[in-house]
Amino acid sequence: MDQRYPPVSMFGVPTDVGAGTRGASMGPEALRVAGLGEALRARGVDIADAGDVPGPKNPWLGPVDGYRHLDQVVAWNQGVFETTQAILRDGRMPVMLGGDHCLAIGSIAAVAAHCRREGRSLRVLWLDAHTDFNTSTITPSGNVHGMPVACLCGIGPDALTRIGGHVPAIVPSQVRQLGIRSVDQDEKRLVKEHRLDIYDMRYIDEVGMKRAMEQALQGLDRDTHLHVSFDVDILDPTIAPGTGTPIPGGVNYREAQLIMEMIADSGRLRSLDIVEVNPALDNRNATAELAVDLVESLFGKSTLMRD
Numbered sequence: 001m002d003q004r005y006p007p008v009s010m011f012g013v014p015t016d017v018g019a020g021t022r023g024a025s026m027g028p029e030a031l032r033v034a035g036l037g038e039a040l041r042a043r044g045v046d047i048a049d050a051g052d053v054p055g056p057k058n059p060w061l062g063p064v065d066g067y068r069h070l071d072q073v074v075a076w077n078q079g080v081f082e083t084t085q086a087i088l089r090d091g092r093m094p095v096m097l098g099g100d101h102c103l104a105i106g107s108i109a110a111v112a113a114h115c116r117r118e119g120r121s122l123r124v125l126w127l128d129a130h131t132d133f134n135t136s137t138i139t140p141s142g143n144v145h146g147m148p149v150a151c152l153c154g155i156g157p158d159a160l161t162r163i164g165g166h167v168p169a170i171v172p173s174q175v176r177q178l179g180i181r182s183v184d185q186d187e188k189r190l191v192k193e194h195r196l197d198i199y200d201m202r203y204i205d206e207v208g209m210k211r212a213m214e215q216a217l218q219g220l221d222r223d224t225h226l227h228v229s230f231d232v233d234i235l236d237p238t239i240a241p242g243t244g245t246p247i248p249g250g251v252n253y254r255e256a257q258l259i260m261e262m263i264a265d266s267g268r269l270r271s272l273d274i275v276e277v278n279p280a281l282d283n284r285n286a287t288a289e290l291a292v293d294l295v296e297s298l299f300g301k302s303t304l305m306r307d
């Protein structure tokens with residue numbers, strides 16, 4: 001299997017405007033300090049650091065009409081969209097360092113537009129404790145990081161659903177969600193209604209991670225673009241405490257490695273988000289360091305034994 005990767009451009013998006021706890025804005029620097037660039041370079045990946053996307057400061061206000069900081073969320077996502085698009089046009093693989101998970105609206109909208117242009121199929125693998133499928137009317141918090149999947153599927157405010165120029169940017173059948181264990185009451189109804197393909201922790205407990213991942217990756221073909229949106233709160237909080245909305249009962253270290261190894265084996269990874277690292281809540285950068293370790297596996301580190 002072809003284990004080579006296209007050249008990578010990582011970029012930081014230092015904001016927490018979509019979250020209800022401050023600190024994910026420090027995520028990009030924490031991932032750099034944990035050695036993300038060096039680790040991938042040591043693996044032979046051609047990786048450049050495109051620096052940080054600019055955007056407005058966090059005004060730290062309450063929700064208005066069901067959204068907290070909607071204007072700021074839109075502005076940041078516009079920047080993410082443009083940066084992701086420019087990287088893809090250069091023939092490189094975008095790796096977004098968040099920031100909170102609302103930023104996946106911009107990155108995935110750009111990836112979807114790119115796939116549409118190139119006539120390639122897109123699969124989104126959403127690694128998360130949460131389904132992030134809320135809307136302004138059902139959200140318990142108003143935090144837009146709980147809404148990106150819905151927005152990408154065309155359910156949300158125009159300013160966010162239209163970012164990629166095509167509404168909806170993606171359809172639910174392109175998405176697989178893995179690691180889920182916290183879904184709000186009305187959000188449950190909505191994900192069922194839209195038939196999201198969800199591999200929740202209960203399912204993983206019952207069938208095991210190998211089988212769950214095989215199913216989540218089923219149907220990829222030679223020219224499928226696989227986008228991985230890695231919310232570090234998929235991990236159990238005992239190993240990844242540095243995140244704003246930790247939920248007990250997450251994936252353990254070996255399960256997390258297996259997820260990444262199986263994605264690497266697919267040979268289809270073409271874009272990545274690493275989001276919700278919150279250094280203010282972390283224990284000596286352990287969460288960023290674990291994320292770097294896992295991303296190394298995503299780029300083939302632990303396939304050595306099978307080469």
Ligand SMILES: NC(=[NH2+])NCCC[C@H](N)C(=O)O
Nearest residue numbers: 101130134141143145146245
């Ligand atoms: N990307 C995240 N960490 N999302 C957490 C969302 C939590 C909760 N469901 C909410 O909507 O407020």
Ligand SMILES: [Mn+2]
Nearest residue numbers: 101128132231
């Ligand atoms: Mn999330």
Ligand SMILES: [Mn+2]
Nearest residue numbers: 129130231233
């Ligand atoms: Mn989450």
